[in-house]
Amino acid sequence: MSTDVTINSADRSSTAVETVAPPxxxxxxNKRGGYHQTWxxxxxxxxxxxxxxxxxxVFLAIFRYLPMAGNIIAFRRxxxxxxxxxxxxxxxxxxxxxxxxPTFWRVFTNTIIIGALSLAIVFPLPIxxxxxxxxxxxxxxxxxxxxxxxxPHFMSIVIVAGIVFQLTSLDGTIxxxxxxxxxxxxxxxxxxxxxxxxxxxxxxxxxVGWGTILYLAALTxxxxxxxxxxxxxxxxxxxxxxxxxxxxxxxxxxxxxxxxIGSFLAVGFEKILLLYNPLLYPTADVISxxxxxxxxxxxxYSYSTAIGLFEAIIGLTLVLSANAISRRLVxxxxx
Amino acid sequence: xxxxxxxxxxxxxxDIRPSTRTVKETTGYRIFKYxxxxxxLMISAITLYPFINLVAKAFSAEGYIAAGQVNLIPRGFNTTxxxxxxxxxxxxxxxxxxxxxxxxxxxxxxxxxxxxxxxLAKKHLxxxxxxxxxxxxxxxxxxxLIPNYLLINxxxxxxxxxxxxxxxxxxxxxxxxxxxFFENFPTELEEAAAIDGLSTYGIFGRIVLPLSKAVLATMxxxxxVSFWNSWFQAFLYMDRSELYPVTIYLRNLLAAATSxxxxxSDNVQIASNVQSVTMVLTVLPIVCVYPFIQRxxxxxxxxxxxxx
Numbered sequence: 001m002s003t004d005v006t007i008n009s010a011d012r013s014s015t016a017v018e019t020v021a022p023p024x025x026x027x028x029x030n031k032r033g034g035y036h037q038t039w040x041x042x043x044x045x046x047x048x049x050x051x052x053x054x055x056x057x058v059f060l061a062i063f064r065y066l067p068m069a070g071n072i073i074a075f076r077r078x079x080x081x082x083x084x085x086x087x088x089x090x091x092x093x094x095x096x097x098x099x100x101x102p103t104f105w106r107v108f109t110n111t112i113i114i115g116a117l118s119l120a121i122v123f124p125l126p127i128x129x130x131x132x133x134x135x136x137x138x139x140x141x142x143x144x145x146x147x148x149x150x151x152p153h154f155m156s157i158v159i160v161a162g163i164v165f166q167l168t169s170l171d172g173t174i175x176x177x178x179x180x181x182x183x184x185x186x187x188x189x190x191x192x193x194x195x196x197x198x199x200x201x202x203x204x205x206x207x208v209g210w211g212t213i214l215y216l217a218a219l220t221x222x223x224x225x226x227x228x229x230x231x232x233x234x235x236x237x238x239x240x241x242x243x244x245x246x247x248x249x250x251x252x253x254x255x256x257x258x259x260x261i262g263s264f265l266a267v268g269f270e271k272i273l274l275l276y277n278p279l280l281y282p283t284a285d286v287i288s289x290x291x292x293x294x295x296x297x298x299x300x301y302s303y304s305t306a307i308g309l310f311e312a313i314i315g316l317t318l319v320l321s322a323n324a325i326s327r328r329l330v331x332x333x334x335x
Numbered sequence: 336x337x338x339x340x341x342x343x344x345x346x347x348x349x350d351i352r353p354s355t356r357t358v359k360e361t362t363g364y365r366i367f368k369y370x371x372x373x374x375x376l377m378i379s380a381i382t383l384y385p386f387i388n389l390v391a392k393a394f395s396a397e398g399y400i401a402a403g404q405v406n407l408i409p410r411g412f413n414t415t416x417x418x419x420x421x422x423x424x425x426x427x428x429x430x431x432x433x434x435x436x437x438x439x440x441x442x443x444x445x446x447x448x449x450x451x452x453x454x455l456a457k458k459h460l461x462x463x464x465x466x467x468x469x470x471x472x473x474x475x476x477x478x479x480l481i482p483n484y485l486l487i488n489x490x491x492x493x494x495x496x497x498x499x500x501x502x503x504x505x506x507x508x509x510x511x512x513x514x515x516f517f518e519n520f521p522t523e524l525e526e527a528a529a530i531d532g533l534s535t536y537g538i539f540g541r542i543v544l545p546l547s548k549a550v551l552a553t554m555x556x557x558x559x560v561s562f563w564n565s566w567f568q569a570f571l572y573m574d575r576s577e578l579y580p581v582t583i584y585l586r587n588l589l590a591a592a593t594s595x596x597x598x599x600s601d602n603v604q605i606a607s608n609v610q611s612v613t614m615v616l617t618v619l620p621i622v623c624v625y626p627f628i629q630r631x632x633x634x635x636x637x638x639x640x641x642x643x
Contacts, residue, residue: 042461048535049454056451056505060469063502067478067486084489132371135355143349148379150629154621156564158582162589162614163385171403173388217637220346227354237358270567295481308479316476
């Protein structure tokens with residue numbers, strides 16, 4: 001870098017013919033046979049392109065990386081109105097605090113249960129629906145089913161919550177059915193034991209149809225000759241599905257599974273925040289909602305940042321390990 | 336008008352795969368076929384039911400709702416609740432806020448995403464992979480709720496439109512879709528324009544953008560729907576009801592009803608009627624444009640999946 005600068009300052013004082021020569025001499029061929037470009041040369045040549053990067057990079061620095069750095073208050077005492085990055089170091093004080101907080105472990109368990117239920121129930125359903133759609137032979141019918149099942153994806157979470165309240169209220173459809181079979185109506189939204197089924201049910205309703213898209217797209221890339229070969233070998237439709245279709249969509253499944261595992265702990269924060277009430281805390285309260293209450297409602301910023309950082313690091317670790325495992329076992333990965 | 340529309344080449348997901356046309360119709364498969372049609376019909380019915388139920392409740396008399404007699408068809412048909420909600424000036428103020436927030440946020444997001452994606456799509460750009468890495472890393476690790484909250488408050492965005500329209504201006508997912516589209520943009524067109532003397536800005540503004548209308552439309556829809564539906568940013572940073580978007584208006588209705596139900600009040604049923612009307616009015620624009628925009632969404636997601 002320093003040599004560049006001296007060459008350049010020399011350039012300016014010399015004649016125009018000489019100014020062209022030194023950069024060419026300093027160029028080296030790199031491995032790919034192209035010329036090695038210094039930053040100075042790159043910026044001189046592409047400065048207009050670099051101006052395109054300024055605003056987005058400033059945006060990312062302020063609204064993504066500054067909050068990341070702001071996580072430092074998990075280790076520091078934060079005073080409202082004081083520095084964004086806290087006043088003085090307290091080490092792992094806040095981590096020990098939540099580690100010894102029984103409420104934290106309750107919400108941690110709830111998070112894992114809801115995350116595991118989503119992964120086990122909600123994740124496979126789009127695959128099954130895509131396979132069922134794949135067997136439809138009436139194009140119009142297929143299109144109508146697709147159009148209808150995609151619709152809930154476009155609804156705001158507030159609308160979904162509203163629909164859940166409507167259906168589960170005492171005068172709602174579910175209780176109408178319960179009354180019709182002669183049982184007593186249930187106050188669903190006041191009974192903690194019903195929260196998980198309701199949550200999972202609403203997730204299924206909203207996400208399953210839309211979730212089929214990537215699988216249906218993967219299905220279109222499977223070579224029909226594979227099915228033909230399987231048929232010649234005497235495979236029936238079920239065997240064709242098992243030995244041709246499923247392997248064909250496995251890479252898609254793996255990638256989506258990795259992404260799902262990565263967001264395992266970030267279970268539907270906004271939806272739960274809308275749906276739950278203190279009566280449902282025993283099953284509905286998850287890490288993110290607890291963090292929200294402790295942090296924003298009660299103002300324990302450092303404490304809740306420590307919890308958030310813990311959650312984010314687990315999330316990152318899960319993605320990285322799921323990715324590494326799948327690359328080794330299945331050969332497909334995110335990167 | 337010429338546009339480069341990669342969505343046209345994308346397969347239509349409603350197409351019937353040849354492999355299913357040649358399936359031998361054994362008895363077993365025939366039974367499966369009818370069971371399958373029945374299952375898909377049921378799934379569609381269950382998906383649609385809550386919407387129909389909402390509309391039915393919105394037009395029903397409170398007595399029938401309270402008695403638990405409203406499901407598919409309105410009973411005691413009336414439009415008084417509609418009139419009541421629509422005469423609430425706060426509802427319209429909040430509705431207008433939603434429109435304003437959505438338009439401004441989408442515009443900002445499009446400017447940042449498009450320019451960023453275009454620069455990142457240039458393979459020769461030095462430092463390109465570093466910049467891509469900087470963007471992608473934010474998908475997997477983020478600052479978390481509290482640091483974001485403290486930041487937005489400390490830069491004075493609280494109770495301003497900026498708290499809603501700026502912090503989510505770049506969706507990395509959308510960025511990657513645009514980037515892969517620009518990467519496949521025919522280089523001959525840009526080279527020809529460069530020879531004709533256009534600068535990078537000229538090429539971008541006069542050649543690339545006009546030819547990318549299909550993808551730009553898809554991105555605008557992606558952003559617009561997500562901003563239209565968002566509520567949490569406003570919930571965190573807006574204290575005054577005249578600044579709320581309509582989603583917060585609705586959330587407050589739901590929250591009020593829930594707390595009333597806790598106290599065992601009779602007002603729950605009335606709330607249920609008002610809620611339904613508000614929900615119907617909130618989803619109406621989306622349901623109306625949905626049949627036309629659905630195609631863009633599907634192809635947009637598939638554009639993104641090419642990369643993954």
